[in-house]
Amino acid sequence: MTGIISITGINFLENIALSCSGGGYRAAMFHLGTMSYLNNLKFKEKPLLENVKFLSTVSGGTFTGMIYALKKQDNWNFVDIFNFLVENVKDLDLLKLGIEKLNPTGIWRNQIKSKNLINAFSEIYDEKFTEGRTFKEFEQMKSHLDAVVFNSTEFNNGINFRFRNLKEGIFGNNYQTIPKNIAEEIKLSDALSCSSSFPGGFEPMIWPKDFDYENSVNLKSYQNTVKDMGIMDGGIYDNQGIESILLQEKINKKRFDLIIISDVCSPFMEPFKAYRKKPLNEIRKFSIEKGLNKIKTTSNFFSFTVIFMLFLFAIIPIFWKYQDNIWTGVFLGFAFLSLILLLLKTLIIRFLNNQIQNFLNVFEKKILKFHILEKLSHLRIEKLSIEKIEPLIFDRISSLTTLLLDVFLKVVRRLNYNVIYKNKKYSYRRVSVILREMTKDDYIKKRNKTKKNKIEQIESDYDNTFGDKIQVLSQEVSNFGTTLWFSKEDTLNQMLDKLICTGQFTTCYNLKKYLKSIINSPGNGFDKLDIEIQNNLKVTYNQCLEDWNEFKADPMGKSKAI
Numbered sequence: 001m002t003g004i005i006s007i008t009g010i011n012f013l014e015n016i017a018l019s020c021s022g023g024g025y026r027a028a029m030f031h032l033g034t035m036s037y038l039n040n041l042k043f044k045e046k047p048l049l050e051n052v053k054f055l056s057t058v059s060g061g062t063f064t065g066m067i068y069a070l071k072k073q074d075n076w077n078f079v080d081i082f083n084f085l086v087e088n089v090k091d092l093d094l095l096k097l098g099i100e101k102l103n104p105t106g107i108w109r110n111q112i113k114s115k116n117l118i119n120a121f122s123e124i125y126d127e128k129f130t131e132g133r134t135f136k137e138f139e140q141m142k143s144h145l146d147a148v149v150f151n152s153t154e155f156n157n158g159i160n161f162r163f164r165n166l167k168e169g170i171f172g173n174n175y176q177t178i179p180k181n182i183a184e185e186i187k188l189s190d191a192l193s194c195s196s197s198f199p200g201g202f203e204p205m206i207w208p209k210d211f212d213y214e215n216s217v218n219l220k221s222y223q224n225t226v227k228d229m230g231i232m233d234g235g236i237y238d239n240q241g242i243e244s245i246l247l248q249e250k251i252n253k254k255r256f257d258l259i260i261i262s263d264v265c266s267p268f269m270e271p272f273k274a275y276r277k278k279p280l281n282e283i284r285k286f287s288i289e290k291g292l293n294k295i296k297t298t299s300n301f302f303s304f305t306v307i308f309m310l311f312l313f314a315i316i317p318i319f320w321k322y323q324d325n326i327w328t329g330v331f332l333g334f335a336f337l338s339l340i341l342l343l344l345k346t347l348i349i350r351f352l353n354n355q356i357q358n359f360l361n362v363f364e365k366k367i368l369k370f371h372i373l374e375k376l377s378h379l380r381i382e383k384l385s386i387e388k389i390e391p392l393i394f395d396r397i398s399s400l401t402t403l404l405l406d407v408f409l410k411v412v413r414r415l416n417y418n419v420i421y422k423n424k425k426y427s428y429r430r431v432s433v434i435l436r437e438m439t440k441d442d443y444i445k446k447r448n449k450t451k452k453n454k455i456e457q458i459e460s461d462y463d464n465t466f467g468d469k470i471q472v473l474s475q476e477v478s479n480f481g482t483t484l485w486f487s488k489e490d491t492l493n494q495m496l497d498k499l500i501c502t503g504q505f506t507t508c509y510n511l512k513k514y515l516k517s518i519i520n521s522p523g524n525g526f527d528k529l530d531i532e533i534q535n536n537l538k539v540t541y542n543q544c545l546e547d548w549n550e551f552k553a554d555p556m557g558k559s560k561a562i
Helices: 024-040 060-073 078-090 094-101 117-130 188-196 217-225 242-252 288-320 326-368 372-376 386-421 440-447 455-478 488-492 495-520 531-553
Strands: 016-020 052-058 147-154 159-164 205-207 229-233 258-263 430-434
Touching (some): 016 060, 024 060, 024 078, 024 258, 024 495, 060 078, 060 117, 060 147, 094 117, 117 188, 117 205, 147 188, 159 242, 188 205, 242 258, 242 386, 258 386, 440 455, 455 531
Parallel strands (some): 258 430
Antiparallel strands (some): 147 159, 147 229
8 A cells, every 4th residue: 555654574662772851850750750651561571661772861861861770780670760769859959969069168079070060960970879880880781771872962073972881882972982991980970960961050071181080090091192072961962862872773783673762842942032021110211321420420429529528638737737636647647548549449440441441352352253342333322221222132132042942952853853753764663752742732733733623623632632630730740940959849749750650651642652553554564463463562552551541540640660
């Protein structure tokens, strides 16, 4: 049948790649929910999570993925790993602890490292989670995982920098490949910090300077052989970690049976909104010119007052002909003090003028480089009120923020998704688990792309598909920000549990859809598969269907490690 994609020759659910996107604690707990449901769902009476052979993580996803992979090396079971993560994240305010470390009284264990926020986080991760362990731990994989990749972005070439297990693939990238003896000395906590150090909130970690430790003999000698390189959040380059999965297929020359992309980011953008004018008041009428005039008036008044006091204190002793007594000394002392104040004011103003001029010169020559200040001189900005300046500033800030945090990331996301979703060879081998897909806004946007369906019908389908409880919960967790802490309000509101549950039922829903498409799509060749394979897929599908009905009735019913 034309257009029908056959499943003949495709293996199912045996060799799985899982990617976990960035997104702070929101991502970390959502992905824990995804993994939790994979651990609950059985295929051939074996947890599906045990069939995940490759793990690619970014930023907040690295937090969950790295700790999971490390604990599996220690032969922990999933329930213990789940409880360890939940208990340690619930009351762990990473930002607060990181800032406290920067205080003069803060405990800074590695004096070699630069004292900044990202290195403070690295020390916290080391103390709380990775306990000084390095990538030597992943020299031999001891669990169901054959390979792990923790993604970051390097700033010398603007591409992915991969921290990974040492047996296969490239540690680093093609521009700077890290030798095995160097890589095995790198602390896991530093890789976790690099992967999750989002721009604006953190500074880059500097390779290899910030990866120096007391006993890292090879790293110390390696420092003098390479240039410094900044490494930051993996989400700058690929926030879903998809490229590392595609690269792994290329390295092994063997495709994965299924690629599961766990993602807390919406594919849709909020429209840019221009600055809205606020009601006019006296403050918003204020302009630079008015401010400068006020400063000038105040400055002149100050000078006049000081000069007046200078002459007054100098002249008054005339009345007793400057006799050598205490009052002559007092008045002449005040006169001298007035003269000092006048000189200080003159010097301060001159100093500030010089500093401002120097700053403007540097700003124009080294940053702007386009003589833009000369162009701006035609705008009498000093005459503009705050009301007039606000849209000039805030629309630029808003558009720049949208460009960096939305447009750029969504474009990169779309390109990576297109590789998988527009290539027929990945048909029946891909599942996306997206946090926001069950919100009404995203559901309508996705279904209404072709404009063929009426909004009323889409809304009716949405209500019937998900039910009230899942709708409310999905909307609530999608509003949770990209933070590295849970506030008291979040804790009282069970936000951690809600994120985990959303990961669980979103994974369930998408695997249900995936298995249904395999079993029920006419003409795809399912009926030609081996009977045992058919039955195994049907059993797994029926479990998904049963779980989904339970989730619809009570989304929070499986908030523990199911």
